[in-house]
Amino acid sequence: MAATVTAPAKPDRMPGSRAARTRETEHRILTAALESFGTAGYDATSLDALAAGLGLSKQAILYHWPSKAALLDAVIDHACLDLVVEFDGVLRDAGEGWDRIEAIVRSVFRVAIRRPELLGFVREVSRLGGDAAARISADLEPFVARARGFLQREMDAGRFRRCDPGLLFVSAYSTVLGAATEVEVLRAVGFEPTARSTVVRRRELLSFLRAAIVAP
Amino acid sequence: MAATVTAPAKPDRMPGSRAARTRETEHRILTAALESFGTAGYDATSLDALAAGLGLSKQAILYHWPSKAALLDAVIDHACLDLVVEFDGVLRDAGEGWDRIEAIVRSVFRVAIRRPELLGFVREVSRLGGDAAARISADLEPFVARARGFLQREMDAGRFRRCDPGLLFVSAYSTVLGAATEVEVLRAVGFEPTARSTVVRRRELLSFLRAAIVAP
């Protein structure tokens, strides 16, 4: 183990075809970029630093994508795929009505704990605006549309309080993402973001949402 | 005899005095920095661009504050002062119970329309983390503490649904700030951020919050 302390971990011969290794390299770059974009931020992430962290040179990244902006686009697609897969998997096994909301909230909290950079990245991209924000909107549009349809059906069935489904979605989105990611605000009200306090937060959030959404 | 009608002993108070002009320059810099930090972001704002927009040179800024980070600190204090003055003024004339929440929400929406960079700046600073986030937390702590006390009292009086005041605050904070500032998400669900749609958003948000907070 003491062999490669200073050496920048040359990519040893990997089993598999060249195409497979290429895909694997691109996947590693995407993962590292998502991590850095989602925590440090897009502007604060330099291609040099990103490459160095992977034992590559910056030009290796620019070989796979022609520019930093193109890399961002790829990371957006990568992240959205992860998100949609996660949520679709959860919803497939979820029940109806309020159970679906609860399942999603639990899922978001799980992501917030295990992969916080993913939610941070969503925030970051929508903050950046421009093409990137348009792209993430487009990527998530099918999911959002289904969510709105679900809310509408539940209202029609009289299970959810009647209101505008789109705005209800925005409210719920903000509330959930905030409770899951607003570390600084939580700290300001005296909540250190430990795993234990997360359970409490989730429970409180669910009762908040339930009161706001479910018809009396 | 008639030479000195208004005693010039304190030239500080003259409108054209050097001290007054210095204060005015610093105020202009703070305002422009708040605008740019709150919309483009801290990293994306260069001192050169900031100074050029004011008809100054970068070194004029670095004369008043020793570094970009020090300027950020000053902008944080400046912004928090504005926020606290705004909210305190609103709350002074507000009633009790739910009326106070409604007054604050209206106030946040007014700020979101008239000075969107202010709310964007709060988001940006808490995203940056580190010393800046600690500073904004400290600046707003008295306000947050009073808000929590208010929520606690309303719960004790049986007017608000009983829950953890700190977490209720976070939920309400996220929901309000989200509805007021998540332009991209709103666009994704089909809401262009016009002044007209803002009124609708505010009404929907209030009914959402009311259902979530007020005791049945």
Add this chain to the structure above:
DNA sequence: CGATTCACTTACCAAGTGGTAAACATTCAT
């Protein structure tokens, strides 16, 4: 009045930034 402080500018600089050009090594197809 002259001296000094003040607010600001011009002139720099070292350290990055994203991106280009070209050389190089490995793998694949023939």
Add this chain to the structure above:
DNA sequence: ATGAATGTTTACCACTTGGTAAGTGAATCG
């Protein structure tokens, strides 16, 4: 084996960044 394609590196480049040093003209002061 050989030549082409592929993935990566080294060497650069123009430009921007925050920050320093030194100077300048005007307001202020003794």
